[in-house]
Amino acid sequence: MVTSTKKEDVYASLLLTDTYLPGALVLAHSLRDAGTTKKLAILVTPDTVSTEVIAQLKTVYDYVIYVDRIRNGKPANLFLMNRPDLHSAFTKINLWKQTQFRKIVYIDADVVAYRAVDELFDLPHAFSAAPDIGWPDLFNTGVMALTPNMGDYYAMVAMAERGISFDGADQGLLNMHFGNTYNRLSFTYNVTPSAHYQYVPAYRHFQSSINMIHFIGSDKPWKQGRESSSGSGPFDEMTGRWWAVYDRHYRKEAGHAPNIVQYFVKGEYNPTTRYVVPTGEPNGWDAQRQSPPTDSKPEAANFPRTHYEMSQDTSQFQAPERYPSPPKNMWYQVPSEREQPKSVFPWENNQPRPTRVFAENPLAPVTPAPKSPGPAIRTAPSPGGTAWNSFSQSNAWDEIPQINRYVDSMQRHRRSRSQILAASPGRSTSGERQEEQTEERRGSIKLPVAEGVPAQAEWDPAAQLQKLAKQQSEVLLEKLGASGAGQTQESISVDGKEIPHRPLPFGSEDILAEAPDLVSGKTTPRTVESRSPSVSTTATIAVPAYQGPGAMFEKGEDYMTQDTPAPPTEEDRDILQT
Numbered sequence: 001m002v003t004s005t006k007k008e009d010v011y012a013s014l015l016l017t018d019t020y021l022p023g024a025l026v027l028a029h030s031l032r033d034a035g036t037t038k039k040l041a042i043l044v045t046p047d048t049v050s051t052e053v054i055a056q057l058k059t060v061y062d063y064v065i066y067v068d069r070i071r072n073g074k075p076a077n078l079f080l081m082n083r084p085d086l087h088s089a090f091t092k093i094n095l096w097k098q099t100q101f102r103k104i105v106y107i108d109a110d111v112v113a114y115r116a117v118d119e120l121f122d123l124p125h126a127f128s129a130a131p132d133i134g135w136p137d138l139f140n141t142g143v144m145a146l147t148p149n150m151g152d153y154y155a156m157v158a159m160a161e162r163g164i165s166f167d168g169a170d171q172g173l174l175n176m177h178f179g180n181t182y183n184r185l186s187f188t189y190n191v192t193p194s195a196h197y198q199y200v201p202a203y204r205h206f207q208s209s210i211n212m213i214h215f216i217g218s219d220k221p222w223k224q225g226r227e228s229s230s231g232s233g234p235f236d237e238m239t240g241r242w243w244a245v246y247d248r249h250y251r252k253e254a255g256h257a258p259n260i261v262q263y264f265v266k267g268e269y270n271p272t273t274r275y276v277v278p279t280g281e282p283n284g285w286d287a288q289r290q291s292p293p294t295d296s297k298p299e300a301a302n303f304p305r306t307h308y309e310m311s312q313d314t315s316q317f318q319a320p321e322r323y324p325s326p327p328k329n330m331w332y333q334v335p336s337e338r339e340q341p342k343s344v345f346p347w348e349n350n351q352p353r354p355t356r357v358f359a360e361n362p363l364a365p366v367t368p369a370p371k372s373p374g375p376a377i378r379t380a381p382s383p384g385g386t387a388w389n390s391f392s393q394s395n396a397w398d399e400i401p402q403i404n405r406y407v408d409s410m411q412r413h414r415r416s417r418s419q420i421l422a423a424s425p426g427r428s429t430s431g432e433r434q435e436e437q438t439e440e441r442r443g444s445i446k447l448p449v450a451e452g453v454p455a456q457a458e459w460d461p462a463a464q465l466q467k468l469a470k471q472q473s474e475v476l477l478e479k480l481g482a483s484g485a486g487q488t489q490e491s492i493s494v495d496g497k498e499i500p501h502r503p504l505p506f507g508s509e510d511i512l513a514e515a516p517d518l519v520s521g522k523t524t525p526r527t528v529e530s531r532s533p534s535v536s537t538t539a540t541i542a543v544p545a546y547q548g549p550g551a552m553f554e555k556g557e558d559y560m561t562q563d564t565p566a567p568p569t570e571e572d573r574d575i576l577q578t
């Protein structure tokens with residue numbers, strides 16, 4: 001058995017923003033006042049229309065239908081007609097989706113009806129519209145009689161998604177979709193008054209047959225205010241008809257005008273009576289002046305919908321009695337082996353052999369550079385030899401003639417000034433030998449012999465440096481260790497510089513850093529007891545950051561010879577401030 005479901009006919013309008021509320025209300029009242037037998041529906045985009053405005057719509061419209069906004073993602077054409085505000089006019093396409101209705105007579109919110117046009121529901125055509133005054137071969141989309149169907153709907157949604165519309169809005173899209181297949185209605189169904197041009201004789205001739213007036217363009221009656229149409233021309237007459245309906249239902253003096261409607265009508269809103277947010281409370285509540293009433297409902301109680309359109313399960317979420325506690329044994333397992341990242345480029349697998357080699361285990365960070373009188377020339381280390389052997393053991397001036405000449409000239413100058421350096425008693429024989437050698441090279445100059453300096457032949461610089469480094473590190477560690485063990489006020493001297501005793505900064509007592517072994521160059525954590533009198537945890541000696549003048553020294557530039565106390569670091573300041 002087939003049940004015949006008789007579908008309803010309905011007038012429909014559209015509200016995309018609160019600002020068109022007066023228009024939508026006046027349209028509905030104009031149809032009702034004219035005695036329509038049809039129901040009134042309005043499509044509303046709930047994301048851009050407030051709940052208070054929706055509440056107002058519900059006082060006049062039988063159906064408030066929530067629809068998704070269809071925006072034009074390519075709104076460039078809208079700027080051609082100076083109407084960027086129509087970015088969401090494509091939303092009108094949703095009319096074709098309302099297949100619960102047999103026929104829809106759609107009317108823009110900026111239309112006022114002189115009479116109920118119920119005869120439009122009897123048209124046999126699937127789509128009817130009236131000519132547009134700007135280009136009469138096209139139809140205006142402010143008044144349309146249509147039969148909802150998903151075929152047209154999907155075709156037009158596809159166009160909207162691609163931004164296909166010559167004016168960037170619905171009128172351009174609908175005219176492109178229907179072309180000249182539409183049933184052309186009389187202009188009397190969609191008369192568009194203009195303040196700039198009016199065919200006055202035609203207006204007078206057809207005046208009595210006008211069905212609906214449509215205030216196209218951005219100047220709507222409620223945006224202009226009632227003073228703007230006080231003349232006697234056709235435009236003022238037609239605008240006056242809009243105000244007549246408005247005043248019948250919303251005039252201030254009538255006493256029952258809701259503030260919210262007046263709020264969107266220019267010149268109607270009286271600032272001495274504040275706009276009151278309707279809360280469902282009998283006396284209203286002025287949120288700007290009063291705290292909320294104690295028995296007021298939460299805001300969510302006013303939501304137009306409590307679930308999404310596509311939700312299968314429309315029941316409300318119920319929170320469980322209690323949530324389980326989070327696990328307490330959560331930690332990140334550091335991977336034991338460091339994975340080599342996969343190679344990306346071909347040359348990563350096919351690397352050429354290096355042609356330049358550097359010392360494998362440079363001691364530079366901990367060992368002061370050997371203080372030879374001239375700049376040392378570094379060469380690649382010989383395999384199996386100590387690190388010291390990687391340094392050339394000759395002086396640059398022995399090999400560079402320019403330096404040699406310069407030293408000679410200096411010595412000559414000195415000699416001429418003083419010859420008193422002749423013989424000095426008590427110098428060692430080894431010193432004598434050394435000086436002789438020097439004399440051989442430098443000419444006849446006699447220099448005083450330094451005490452306790454071994455002869456060149458007995459001197460193995462590599463072995464001596466190795467020994468010195470070992471001694472230095474042992475002395476340093478011994479001192480640091482000893483002072484930590486309770487000799488609180490003994491200061492340490494490294495390289496002739498005194499390291500004064502200071503308590504470690506608060507909070508740093510537990511820090512364990514890696515100190516490189518001064519001799520082997522290997523990194524070994526060394527713990528030394530903290531010198532802070534109150535705390536006796538272990539701390540580690542950090543490697544000094546300062547490593548000598550470096551490149552600046554070699555370039556002969558100025559460098560700091562004295563330590564300046566460094567300003568506190570970010571970290572220090574964090575600790576100091578807490």
Ligand SMILES: O=c1ccn([C@@H]2O[C@H](COP(=O)(O)OP(=O)(O)O[C@H]3O[C@H](CO)[C@@H](O)[C@H](O)[C@H]3O)[C@@H](O)[C@H]2O)c(=O)[nH]1
Nearest residue numbers: 014015016017020089108109110141142169170171216217
């Ligand atoms: O901020 C807005 C803008 C538009 N609308 C709704 O969208 C309709 C169309 O906008 P409207 O300002 O009336 O456009 P018109 O000035 O009439 O411009 C013409 O061009 C539009 C875009 O193509 C068509 O929608 C109109 O039917 C056509 O008359 C309005 O009536 C309202 O229903 C709003 O609710 N809020």
Ligand SMILES: [Mn+2]
Nearest residue numbers: 108110142216
């Ligand atoms: Mn319009």
